[in-house]
Amino acid sequence: MGTFHSLLPLLVSALLSSSSPSVATLTADEAAAIVQRQQLAALGLYDRHPNDHVHIDIDIDIKITNPRLLTAHKALQALKDALYSDPNNFTGNWVGPDVCAYNGVLCVPSIHNASESAVATLDMNAADVAGYLPKEIGLMRDLAVLHLNSNRFCGVIPEEIRDMAELYELDASNNRFVGPFPAAVLEVPKLSYLDIRFNDFDGPIPPELFVKPYDAIFLNNNRFTSGIPETIGKTKATVIVLANNELGGCIPKSIGEAAATLDQFVFTNNSLTGCLPVETGLLANAAVFDVSGNELAGSIPPALSGLSKVEQLDLSRNMFTGDVPREVCELLALANLSVSYNFLTREAAECSARNGSMDRSFHDEANCMGQSRPTQRSADECAPVVSHPVDCTKVKPCGWPSVEPVPKPAQRPPPPVATPPPLPPPSPPSSVDARPLVSPPPPPILSPPPPLASPPPPVFSPPPPPPPHVVVPPVRGTKYQSPPPPLFPGY
Template sequence: MDAQDFWVVIVIGFCFQAQILSSQNFTCNPNDVKALEDFTSSLKTVIDGWGSSFSSDCCKWEGITCSSSFSLGIGLNNSIDTFRVVKLELPSKRLAGNLSASLGTLDQLRTLNLSQNYLIGTLPTALFHLRNLELLDLSFNDFSGPIPFGIDLPSIKFLDISQNLLNGSLPGSICDNNSTQLRVLNVAANYFSGNLPPGFGDCTSLEDLDLSTNYLTGTGDAIPKGLFGLRKLTQLSIQDNKLAGPLSEEFGNLINLVRLDISSNGFAGTIPDVFYSLEKLQYFVAHSNRFGGQIPPSLSSSSTLSLLNLRNNSLQGSIALNCSAMISLTSLDLGSNQFDGPIPSNLPSCRHLSDVNLARNNFTGEIPENFKNFHSLSYLSLSNCSLSNISSALQILQQCHNLTTLVLTFNFHGEQFPADPTLHFEKLKILIIAYCRLTGSIPQWLSTSSRLQLLDISWNQLEGTIPVWFGNFSNLFYLDISNNSLSGEIPRSLTGLWSLINGRSSTEEPSPDFPLFVWRVSGRGLQYNRVWSFRPTLDFSNNNLSGAIWPDFRKLRSLHVLDLKYNRLSGPIPTSLSEMVSLETLDLSHNELSGIIPPSLVDLSFLSKFSVAYNELYGVVPTGGQFLTFSSSSFEGNSLCGYDASPCPSGEDGPLGTWYGKSNKDYTGVIAGLGVGFVFGIACFVGIDRYVWTF
């Protein structure tokens, strides 16, 4: 290049830069303006910053990016056609209504992102014929119907229509018409059905394919062979469908896979021994299928695998992990299978393993002695594993200094809850030792676990009183000591639980696909749950507790569930409970409570379950608020009236207590009369029925 050519290039560069910098004043093509106008007219909401009148300066509107014809390679001119809309990005703008087909006339559009809105209707066919479109994101809306037939998106690289109401079959021609640049395809969480189309094998550039949570079917060759030729694929998510049959050995051809999720399908047979070739695989999730046999050697010795989840299958035999090879393993979930023999004692040698779920298997014996060297262990669930010797188990596990979650339900049946004062779990946040029928009392060593957030020791045979030091657990948001034989008063210190006063403390989940424990659900047996799904709760039901309900419970404004049923609590229901503004469940049934139901409880606007059945209450059931939704079973077994099963007497001949629930003007005179009577005839009140004292 000579000097003259050099300066020509420089001048052209400055001109191009000036063209771009002048974009603050440019105007967009009138055809694009018309397309955007039609787009807004199909919406039920207004887009902030767009205004009600349209002008030619749409390139300045929020969410719009324009480019010049020069930069688009169309040719430089000074006409109004110079600037074209190349990006329309309005995610999370609460847009509602239909999507206009006019957007299909934005023929220079490269990016269209309308995700996380409230758009409805079918997908316009014209959108799938934009030849310059590179990114299309319509996820998290309410679009319905099928994907338009005859897709022609030769430039598309990113296509996300997940989290909608779309149905029909998946198009097999998505990579036809030279649409070979597609890298990300996400159609998850819709209602697509039928077989996986073989045409996916033409998407040779595909790196991320998410077909999860649909109704896709297939047996035998459920996954078309063409898909196994996608050598660039790093993530494959086909979980939560209806795919069945054996798992093809051709999965070993996907040599760049990093994450593979085939969970919640009907895959059966043995897991193929093909993981030696998957040298980049970090996550393998295959829970909730019908796999049998043993874990293949190539999987149990993978050096790259970080998360292995085979929960809820029919795998059997002993667990034989090659921990010296599995140097990356951090999360292991083999729960709900048919593994037998002893708990594998070599797990501590998996030096990065922190999350372990072996619950609901057929193990025998005790927790291995060398678990005391399990220094990386943070989460451990061994529920329903037929374990014995709880004293030894706790002595060993207390030496796991990073242990934050310990679940040992359905074990140690009938053993004594150890009271060993040397036990100490400094970092423990979650402790669940329920359904064990343990005897003894609540041990003092628990008081040293000051970080506890969730404690469940229900369904045992514990005696004695509730410790006063429970009130010192400032992070505790969930306490279940139900179905024991505890007696005495509820400690007043529990009304000062800091987390239930100021909001529950933050909780950390073990990993993206690691259920903490199995929890009971009325009428449905057991299910998996995570910490964040547990409502802030105090459950003291089915014990022998006595005394009053403290008015200071009103301070627990973040409590959602207060369950005190089947005890021997007495005295009135405190009016101050109406200040527990987050209550969803209040069960005081089967006690010895007396007096009236405080009318102020109608102010509990979130209350969905309420019962005071079988106490010694009288008067009118309050009306209004959530009380209009409660059935008669919530009030039976008392001397109450004003609900379906027991209407109140007409007129004013009933007991004075039945006047509660009327408006103030209905009994103002009565109260005044009683006041005068009190002043001039106090001696006459000695023999009056207790109903009078409710005022």
């Protein structure tokens, strides 16, 4: 780097003294650009990013001999420039060549060359900055941990994030990112922890997500739609949280195939329908199973007795009918069982006995257990549902997608073609009027209807206000460096 810097005046002088007219007019900035390209070629970046895949504008006055720190400097300066609010001056010391001294930056010896330092962690959690994530973030190929939790980032996650070859942990939660699921994240080869909860992502969840060897997947509190992919049975994750979205359809039977690893399964507050598959009982390692706040129907399967390690089982606020199985209430590890706000009519004595226990809670209010219990629904409220229970043995097994295909719209008939009126018979030639006959104008041509208007461009939401001071709870079952975002109602 220092060699290029010292050769710059000589290079500019030589170029300006050239006899070529095109070279003689070369400015110092243009000559500096040549030096920059040479620097990039020396770092192996010029060919890596053809056609300005990532715009490179390295400050030639910064003397950084370590090529890994040089590219990290470029990325961090681009990130700083992309911020329009930094009320706590978090990036105030992001100046000069000592990248490893920047706030939030942790350097370690490179795994590729122990004699060189590399930026391994960028932790901006709760910095309260506002801005967007620039595409130059993809230059940080040594980065293993990227924490952006609890800021005011907006816009989209750039596709260049796929270039972060060492990224292991991505926490972009509690921001205002928008758009569909960031598919480029699925191309990060070593990613294990994905947390994009509390944003404004929308659209379907890609089936490829659950095929990746992720250990933790947090997508809750977005606006994801469609159904749960059948590939969820292939997941190796210990934690899957999809709560507070707009997911519909049913829970695939393949969920039982995730028994070896799944520890926490949280799908609360969506629009899931159908029956709870008996394969759920195969999740013997699950400690948390929460499908509350959906539209699940039918009976509670006794097969849930297979959840031998479950500590929290929440089936509340659904449309379940029938009994609360004795086998479920007898689960030894179960500390919190809730079946409230359903249409259940009976419960085993083992379930009622939980109400007197100090360490085992049981919630069964707002069901249809009879008028002798003041916390139950009225007979008028129960009758429409209880009299027409769903027989899960006759319900079509859940696949994905579970929604019916949208019928194609009827083809609009072509517009009628106007027929010109018949021509009048020709008049006999007149010796007085010798003017030639004038042909009638051609018939009008009916134009096809105008095309439908294009949808308006997406409106990027303004960044959210700074997060309030809250107590951050631990992530139970899986430990990571990044804390979860503030605990909003319902995960």
